[in-house]
Amino acid sequence: MHQASGITEFRKISVLYTAKVLVLAFGALFLRAPAQAWQEDNMAGMDMGGKSAMKDMGPSMAAMAGHMIMTALRPVQPGDEEKAKAVVAQAKATMERYQNYKNALADGYVWAHPKAKQNQYHFMNDANGREAESHFDPTKPTALLYRNTPHKQFKLEGVMYTAGQRTSEEELNKRIPTSIARWHEHTNFCAAPEDKTKEYFGAHPKFGMFGSIKTKEACDAEHGAFYPYMFTWMIHVFPYEKDFKDVFSMNDDVAHVH
Secondary structure, three states: OHHHHHHHHHHHHHHHHHHHHHHOOHHHHHOOOOOHHHHHHHOOOEEOOHHHHHOOEOHHHHOOOOOEEEEOOOOOOOOHHHHHHHHHHHHHHHHHHHHOHHHHHHOOOEEOOOOOOOOOEEEEOHHHHHHHOOOOOOOOOOEEEEEOOOOOOOEEEEEEEEEOOOOOHHHHHHHOOOOOOOOEEEEEEEEOOHHHHHHHOOOOOOOOOOOOOOOHHHHHHOOOEEEEEEEEEEEEEOOOOOOHHHOOOEOOOOOOOO
16 A cells, blocks of 8 residues: 555656656756657667566556666676776765755755655756766766655765767766666656646556557647657666665665665
8 A cells, every 4th residue: 555655646746747847947958859760760779678677666667667768788798897886986975965965955956846745856957967968977967866764854865867868878888887777768758738637647547657648649649748758868876775786776666775
């Protein structure tokens, strides 16, 4: 019951946050309209990874099946793990300043959707996100990931890095080896017309990142607005996890700081 309630709350937050992104400043950062030719050329090597990948996700992420793509897992190459660990070390060092969330605000991070109760809070930095479109700097994460605990509001647990929608799988691999971690991107979003916004919710939503509509044709038939891509490529990093396999976890339903 508690897990189901959490997913419902996550869906509400996702819809509200996405709607906000569509009309506010972060729209410039996240909503890029890629060329159809680029989309067709680059989708081939990227998928949801089947059951093995799904089991590694939390229920909130798994519920987005059909609305998300991930980079394929490559064979491990010499130096991959060392390169990934170097990024994690830089992320961890960068996070020291932001243990106090007020430092994040002072440095240009903005609390995304502050009125919504969330399991994980994103503090977004527009300038870092724009730079990440074409250049990777592990000391400048696009987002800081905080979690409320019984003893502290905004306990920093990780960072989020992003890359432009046109970034190739090869380039993503250069940033963080895709033999170690998988980048993901949210796709196939049908925004509901004003008279159907209630259909973002419920046990069987029709619109949004959890909706049954996953194609432009189906979205057009419902008079919605279709976005083949929502947001940029992204990856979460949780440097405080003791087990390295959990450092790049795709389960946001559990705490990654202990």
